[in-house]
Amino acid sequence: MDRRSFIRKAGTTGAGAVAASAALATPAIAQTNPKITWRMASSFPKSLDTIYGGAEVLSKMLSEATDGNFQIQVFAAGELVPGLQAADATSAGTVEAAHTVGYYYWGKDPTWALGADVPFALNARGRNAWQYHGGGIDLFNEFLDKQGLFGLPGGNTGTQMGGWFRKEINTLEDMKGLKMRIGGFAGKVVEKLGVVPQQLAGGDIYPALEKGTIDAAEWVGPYDDEKLGFQKVAPYYYYPGWWEGGPTVHFMFNKAKHEELPATYKSLLRTACQAADANMLQKYDHLNPTAVKSLVANGAQLRPFSQEILSACFDAANEVYAEMTASNADFKKIWDSIVAFRKDHYLWAQVAEYNFDTFMMIQQRSNKL
Template structure:
């Protein structure tokens, strides 16, 4: 074949390919219909790590569908109060929310199990359970009659135990302690003499400053630093045993989710898993700097004593036994986590624990 003949045929072939692409476009468009959802968050914009996860979901869904799948994100309070986000999705008033299941534990404690309950799993452990231990399916089985389909949408990692105006060394020191702590943790702490308080985030600082409360839990170093708690309650305790690896969920209206084309459903599941991982990675990146800054500004780190942790662990197990005996849905979810929890910590204490412990020793010795 001579050069002129080759170029002529290549040009014809190129034009044909371009025409084929043009003809195929409407077919592609048909598989990516226009969808617009609203998503209400349980979090304010100021918590960029948590609230920002919903914005990441929105951005990635739009990019992956050439702008055809739009999710409008609203912060807590703009459409509905943050603690009513799941209610609005369940009622079909809005297509999606970004929230934490334990906010709704008062309706049924089963809501909390797949998010975080005291002495459950670490972030890695709970994610293993969600994605490979049947956790996502079990939670959605519970949520099915509530018109909700949920997927993990973030994790903070183990949280801190909170800010205290005075040192807490023994169980006796907890008697009469007024602490801003809700959900399951509050129920457990009540058994040890703590008086749980329900206070909105913006009201915590003045309550600590005036002595209206004695302590407050929040999240961890990066988020806590913004609120300045160290100025009025300098003792910063750890770990937050009630949230060893709390999962934040994207909750979608079941009918709205099932109405999506299969390709959109698959994409949504994939993007949610990416956002889930991204939040934990973000906290792991930001918290190291924040904890150093807090200490430099006067925060005094304190571990909960073994006595306090053991008493809380025993109290939690007593509460769980009561709930398992009276609530089949709770028993099914918690039973699944318990079965995996034992296996998870058997493995975690072998390679991972020993490697991390050795490296921590090197860091403390100034060798890193």
Template sequence: MDRRRFLTRAGIGAAAATTLAAPAVAQSSPKVSWRLASSFPNSLDTIYGGATTLSKYLSAATDGNFEIQVFAAGELVPGLQAADAVMEGTVEACHTVSYYYWGKDPAWAVPAAIPFSLDARGMNAWHYHGGGIDLANQFYAKQGLIGFPGGNTGVQMGGWFRKEINTVADLQGLKMRIGGFAGSIMETLGVVPQQIAGGDIYSALETGTIDAAEWVGPYDDEKLGFVQVAPYYYYPGWWEGGPTVHFLFNLEQYDLLPENYKALLRTASQAADANMLSQYDWLNTTSIRNLVAAGAQLRPFSPEVLEACFNASNEVYAALDTSNPEFKTLWDSIKAFRNNWFTWLQVAEYNFDTFMMQKANAGQL
């Protein structure tokens, strides 16, 4: 073969290879623009920031080809209607806590948090390695959704109270801002649950419209100034031991994505999930000190109150187990893991943490 014929054929081959490669690249990295409705105001930079973290990672990984525009609560739809907007196809995605929708079906609450379930690490273990994501998605698929964990606050605080709560009798007639599933449990013990938006809680506490309010934890609570109007700060928030925030996606739109985008979506969701919990762990350490310095009086719920709440929760679960198979499937899976989880925590984690706490309290760290 002479040199001219070889170069000509080589050039044709290279051109053909380039021509064949272009559609494959285009197919794997198409331009996708989605909108995401958050259930949170952008003033709550930690929990709202989970959605912006997802958006940033996806854009960076695809050279800007997969874009998700994030809208704060109220910009497109009210925060508590974010999942409805995804189901209706108004937006492709939302960032929310699925227990907000427990009124549709109590099963919505289980993949997020229900009273006396798991802490944040336990929830992550169940979701990622105990089949929780798949079980949740069997339920979400019936709503036209697919979801992945997208954040966690860790164990929340039990809320701000205008008076001390020492016994179950102290709960009688207490008007408390407490949302969703937990409110239904508290109601069985005499509490009068109130649904109040975050921005209105302070004035309701200040004027005595409500007697108590739960929100999230020290970092977010400090921003809202509750310490100025309700000094007793109770713990733990037994109804949210490890509340999982979810990214929920419209299932039809998700199915249209190429496989690499689906993989990126799940990976970026998990990154946002881990980032939120570590951010809260970092920030709460300073905020709890600030709140105490500002006059917050830390109070643990008494064993009597916790025991009554635990028993009331189990009574509700027993009734749901007999009437709601979706709830039972999810809850049975968590319960099968829960006892082993807390037994394991007693062995190394609890003893290490307890020793180090004693040293911290003694000023030896």
């Protein structure tokens, strides 16, 4: 065989090997990236671009990472099911996924709320540490498993504000008889102090405050609150929202559908959920400073809850927890874990972080930053 003939045959063999390799590789890729399209029911309207947008962030990441093979179509509250039925629809298999908050369903079982937030628990940083490294995700999923669901954290607002009040609240006496729009679990706590909790949808809060049907209302924080114009009818803006120190929004998936996913998609889904979770908190931290300055410029008067009020609410919350842990084993298991983690979290937080933040805040108030 001459040299030229050998080269021609070798080239042919090489091309064949490449073609064969490609033929073998293509089915493998197709098998690991099957085409899957899911529907996700959000509990939020599109106008809340921070919270609703968390689901869009997840959808975009999954599509980009799989060349469009794993698609999640996001539907705003009311488009497929009412916002407060998103988890129910996912559990039933009406949709494959939901973007919602556990405490929306606390009326069925208070354990739902522990996946999101409860009064005087953890701030956002502590909650994320407990969830991702303190066993929180697994503990909540033990509970969700009974509902036919699998959940992963999908956003956090950071510590929320204490709400809008038509009059100043200086003492515990001022809270008695106060009609306040406040979420379910916290409502059970403030009831012990004489507050009359009211359940109202976001769009109904402004007219109720304006007419005096209610005396106060909590919503989220400066960026979201500003859109609703509360400062025009209830100028006193209190802080902190002790009932939501670090509320987690969840992505919840139909358990059977999640189990059908290939391992690569499950891994990708977990990673994308964690990215969307972090992104929401970062976005709020970016937007809230500008919003609170704007609110104050337009009439909002910032007020801290007094230590008397905070202490009374803390004691009332502990009464509620004692009642719930005595009667609900699922609640007790998760709450005991949070309590143990909370103790060490705030032990450490007061050492370096607290002192650094406090010093920098003093510089800010002295106009040195």
